[in-house]
Amino acid sequence: MASKSSTQLVDPNTSSKAVEILQTKHGIKREDLWIQIKFTSLGGQDRTKPLPYNPTDPLPAQIPTSLHNLRTSYLDALLLHSPLLRPANTVAAWRMLPVVALQDAGTVHTIGVSNTYDMRVLEQLEQFERETGRAMQVV
Secondary structure (H helix, E strand, C coil): CCCCCCCCCHHHHHHHHHHHHHHHHCCHHHHHHEEEEEEECHCCCCCCCCCCCCCCCCCCHHHHHHHCCCCCEEEEEEEEECCCCHHHHHHHHHHHHCHHHHHHCCCEEEEEEECCCCHHHHHHHHHHHHCCCEEEEEE
């Protein structure tokens, strides 16, 4: 088996096209790709560019959109990109997601958070881990 790809594609349109090209023109199998998405709150988005999701959709509804756009049935990782303004809001965002169901169904393999440096956020996420029994990746 080939090693997982480590190329980072930020633009959702570019990512979708790249996944399609890798699979159809280069014969790369899905299991040899690492597909990770990061959900970024509206406050963290560059509002001069189109959003990769419908901002009125609840967070759980955005996952099927990402799966469809990336032409895949599962994600290797789902990260919350940067904590929200208040630590409690970051945990609330995770509570909106049916994390256990997503992982049990194989839709999301790993969950996590990135760009988190506030110990209060990490402590609250640790509590979330205890409640759900699911480990979080911190990057």
